[in-house]
Amino acid sequence: MNNLEGKVAIITGASSGIGLGIAKRLAARKCRIVAVGRNQEALDEVAALSGGLAVAADVTDPETMVMVGQRALAEFGKVDILVNNAGAGPMARLEAMSRDDWKWLIDLNLWSVIHGIQAILPILKANPEGGHIVNTSSIAGMFVGPGIGAYSTTKFGVVAISETLRAELEQEGGRIGVSVFLPGPIRSNIHLGSRNRPQDTGGALKDVELEKAEGFEGVQIPWMEAEDAGEIAVEGILANRLYIWTHPEGTQPIIARLRGIEASIAESAGAIATLPLRFHQQQSEKLS
């Protein structure tokens, strides 16, 4: 995709934060934005920017993205870009989490992406010009830390679905590109992510402000403005990149994790080499 003028882009979580940032940068390139989110007023503003459409709805409802697709088709006759961006990032130690905590976050961060793909992929496939899907994961989709167990579980899943979908669509000729967006710290409302949680079910997940999070005491956080992150996402769409990073200077923990896994594989190769001997011994003991 190299010219965005007149393209139709569905963006979830477009009321604020990264979704709004992507919407503004796509609108600046004359995309029409179908803005999906929870805050009607904010969505109306985004839609107005681009001659687009505002849909206030809950992406954890499987019907929502089907309806969004129908409304986009009715209004514009096509969809070119899908940005599955809605999500939240509250923290809790795994042990303290309730089943409702898990369900809420998996529904919001993972099922929303599945619903988006399920509903909109057929519409993109019907577009003779092809299309592009961006799924917002996080740098926490590639490494972990204490307190972000549920978040990482969902965001690792978003990486997996993006990598797999891209491979499958490449087998079909690659007319539809797939990217996974891996933002670091972005100025957004993610620290208010639980505001739309249906009711307080007494769970352990709590919104956090990164500055006040455990382990971040005194750390200078390299904040990026949401619109700058949006620009990076748009550049990633244009270049059809699988992995889109906002903070490449902050990927050391990821590289360290990957190196750790590589080292573990090498070590286990050595350890496993000694195991078959035992199997044979056991076999011959049984036979004798």
Place this chain on the structure above:
Amino acid sequence: MEALRTKESLRGKVAVVTGAAGGMGRGIAEILLEAGMQLVIADIDGGALSETADELGVAGYRVDVSNSEEVEQLAQHVIDRFGAVHVVCNNAGVGPVGNIADLTLADWKWMLDINLWGVIHGVHAFLPLLKRNKEGGSIINTSSMSGLLPGPQFGPYTVAKYGVVALTEVLAQELAIAGSPVSAGVLLPGPTRTAIASSMRNRSGAARANSGLVNMDIADSDIFPEGIPWKTPREIGEIVLEGIMSGELYLFTHPQLSQPIFDRFDRIKEASDRAMRQTSA
């Protein structure tokens, strides 16, 4: 406190293995049993479960791991019967394949309920019990090489298995920070002779009819053009036993097949490097 680091220390201790009526779970159960542990096996297939339980001479419970209450009940049964539990292998899983474009939401739900929620349920039901032991314990979650490596048609499988890797890594970190004698490991098996190629047997006929998922037998695929380096379930069991004693986080069974994982890691690093050059340019 040195927890469960030797075969002597495992003798007489209590282990629970889910998905253990056959396949990898049974292999793990056999090896832990031969190491002198007391075993409880669980499976959704009641018939195969009672056969295996009889053959091994162990207790078997019919459990659907996608149902949190059934997993909680399993934990209660184990405590009622043995008073403690030391090793939990959250192993039950299914592995049919299908292109994402062909899947139904019910397909996704079925796969995530078993392969991801099954592990979440197991962790929450058993972690508090493991923490009661002064000698600690061990949680081994079965992921897959697909937990580190995507492939076409493996969408819901990799989503769940990546998730199991993330969950286990965080759990291991949080336990370590707390100074807990409980350890967590993630099993990352490659091709093993199991019944995974008939995963759909445990799904209802109506659900199968509309599904975009099909059973896949690695033996009929071209994933390994130079032949499949099969491992037996018992060999996987040996690796799990070693992992319980070592407390290692990652339990690889087929390190020789890891090149595609290294290639993926290289692509991730290259993408980060390229973004870095753009930022500084």
